[in-house]
Amino acid sequence: MAPKHGPRRAQIAFSDTAARQLETVTSEAEIHALDRALVVISVDPDVGTPLSGTTTDPRLRQYTDDLEQVRVLYFVTALRTVIVVAYIEV
Template identity: 65%
Template sequence: MTAPGRARVAFRDSAAKQLEELSESAVHALNRTLVVISVSPDIGDPIPTTGAQPPLRLYADEIEDVRVLYFVTALRTVAVVAYIEV
């Protein structure tokens, strides 16, 4: 269940595979980063691409040492994670 005002986080197949391979400490770092994205889905920097709709965004959390490539659905209710780097 998603808290009111937060976007739900979903994973593309490739990101879900990456998630399965993360250590427990990396998963905790990723979870803290995903909370930030769910509260403010537009926080990531837009990635210049040719025609990707919706546009991809990159959020890098320097403290947690996590980078997430994602896009946000049109209604801003779901952030779909495409790539994880921990």
């Protein structure tokens, strides 16, 4: 019998701005914190809160992890298979 797998994770992609911000993250602790936040978002794209003023799809969402001190702005594609990260704060 084949092993059961959990739900499929969405793929993470970065906007040009987020990619440049990612290049400035050098601390291993910051990388670990950001990685944990991205895993949470990829497993459950609805975990973030919609930002006010964004009423058209795709809606910009914000995920904040106060424990790890990470903030990620992102939106989810229509098929919910790709999450585009627009902004990163670590």
